[in-house]
Structures are given as C-alpha cells and as structure tokens.
Amino acid sequence: MNVLNDLVLPALYSFIASIAFGIQFNIRFRHIIAAAVGGVISQVIFNAAELGGSSEALCYFFATCAISVYSEFLARRLHVPVNMYLVVAIIPLVPGKLIYQAMIALINGETQSFADQCTAAFAAAGAIAMGIFAISSIARVFRVVIRKKGI
C-alpha cells in the first residue's frame, strides 16, 4: 500500500477542488475552508473503508454519512444552511470515472462491460443518496424534537 498515492494525494486534491467549488457557488471564505475540510473527510473515510475491505457501494455510503454528519453538525453550530457544506463536500464523491467508463464501453459496443460499469455507477449514486437520506432524516427528527422542547 502506498500511503502518499492512496490516502494523502486524493485528500489533498479533494481539498483544493472543494475550495474552487466554494468559489463557484459563491460561499464566503471562512465557510469555504470548513466545507473543504468536509471534502477531505469524504476522501479519508472512503479510502479507509476501501482499505478495510468494504465493497465499493459501502465505501460511498460511509463517506457520504460522514460528511452528512459533519455538515449537519457544523450547520447547526454556525447557524448556516446545511447545503453550504454538503454540496461542496459531496462533489469529489461523484462517480465520474464509472460513468465515463460506462459511456466509453457503450460507444465501443462492449455491452457486458457497459452493464457492469452502469451497475457500479448506479450503486455508487444510490449509496450516496442513501447516505444523505439516512443522516438528513435523523437530523430532521432531532430538529423537530429540539423545537418541541423549546431548547
């Protein structure tokens, strides 16, 4: 295992790209840094889960859960919309490579490979959606409970 190539560099790239996405979405600078840390967390958790032997979809699920928890927690503490952190942190997880390979297989007429890549891409997208679903639903319940109690 190569620590630099497998763990450090993806996290670094994710950090830099997240900062750039923050500018694209017009987020103020101090929030950009916090959001970019979310991008790093997603990559670290993803790679850690992969090293731990999880399947690819499960890696996506864990990574999304981690950044969802991070975003929900930070958003409540700093009184900002959750989206501001979640949107930026989720982008490095988008399975661009899988979708691209599926498309290449399709135009080369490799039906079997296309089906495989498509399944993997859909599994990844579904896992990301489920991650957000799970954490956001729990956060919603918490929010309602907190409001009812008037804390």
Next chain:
Amino acid sequence: MTSKELLSVTSQIGMMLLENGAEIYRVEDSVVRIAEAYGYKQGERFEIFAIPPTIIITVQNEDGTPLTIQRNTKTRVNNLDRVDRLNNLSRFICSEKPNFATVNNYISQIKKRKTYPFYAVVISYAVIGATFALFFGGGWRESIAGGVIAAIICLIEKAVTKVRPSVFFMSLLCSLFTATAAVLCYYFGLTTEYDSIIIGAAMTLVPGVTITNCMRDFIAGDFIAGLYTLIEALLVATGMAVGAAFAISTLTKLLGI
C-alpha cells in the same frame, strides 16, 4: 405589518431563496416562520406553495378577503452566500419583528452583496479541472490541459447563458467542447491520454446543488420539487454523456486513433 406588506416581504424573500439555490423546505419554512412572527398563522390566515419554478403565497386580509401573489423564477443560479444571508435575515425577523421599511432595507442590502469577481470564477474552474484530472489518474500534462479546458468551459457558459439555453443543451455543448479539445490534445501529442482530462474538466459541469437539493426535497416530503430537480439533474448528466460520447466516437474514427 399589514397583510399587503407581509405579502411583499415574504414573496421577495421566498423568490430570492428559490432563485439562489435553496431547497423547497427552506423556502417554505422561512416564509411561514416570518408570517407567524407577525401573527399570520399558517393554515388560518397564511398559505404558501412553492416548487422550483413558481411560488404562490396567499394571505388573508384584515377584513377576511384573501390576497394572493404568484411569482415565477426567471433565472436560477447557485449563490449560497445569498441563501445564508436570507436565512439569517429570516431568523432576525422572527426574533426582532422589525417594521416593513427596515426589512426592505435589509433585503436590498442582500441584493447588493458582491459575488466573487469573474476572473476568480474562471480560475476556480481551472483549478477544478486541473485537480480532478490529477485525481482521476492523469499526470501533470493532463492536469494543465484539464485546467485550460475547464477555464474555457466557464467562458462558454458565460457566453451561452445570454441566449437562455435549456440545461440539456448547455451541458451538451460544454461536454462536446471538453471531449473534442481533450482528444485533440492527445492527437497532437500534448498529453499521453485523454480520459482523465475529460472526466476532470467535466466535473465542473456536475450539478452539485441540484443533486443535493433533489435528495433533501425528497426527504422533506416535497416530492414534486424533488422530481423536478431529479429530472433536471438527469438531463444535465445525459447532456454530458451524449456530448462526450459523440465527440469521442466521431473524432477517434476521423483521426484514426
């Protein structure tokens, strides 16, 4: 605050939230809370309906006659700073209950807030293209190519937005350009492969806000809005795939790669 003033304030705030990339739950929740702060309870004297392209608000006048306002969103951009500011404003309104003039003053202040200058946005596109080309396994040559192509994508988006294209056409055009430029870079020997350039530069086109809003709309039970944003995201993705597939298959045949 009179019911007409309330209608004006809530519709402005709701519209701005919708146009700048807030999810439906946030739009409805902010507007309802503002109305309740001034004593207009939802379900009794106040109703709101919002989907991504439209917002409808009804307030019952002091003598019981209903007043309704409907507004359609014209442009939709991703300006999360503005969403954050409006969020703060609605929290402030709920706690302080300021008068109409004060609220209007705050709203126009938020409208005037500066966004990042255009050159910074171009640079951010370039950085995204360059880092994601590295991220997806390219070398430094691919990274530079990805950065340059992504910067040009930003210029194309800026130029094409003026003619109000559909989301599908926009992503089709950008991804067509990305794939063409990347394959040509490879053909002229500037880079050793074109896969990582295309994936890297195309990451700038990923509709991140749309995807996240879609899922959060579904969780909040706003299924119409969720479907709307889901279809939008799928159209963008289809446009990207079709554009890149067309460019790659044609060029590799033509140039004999």
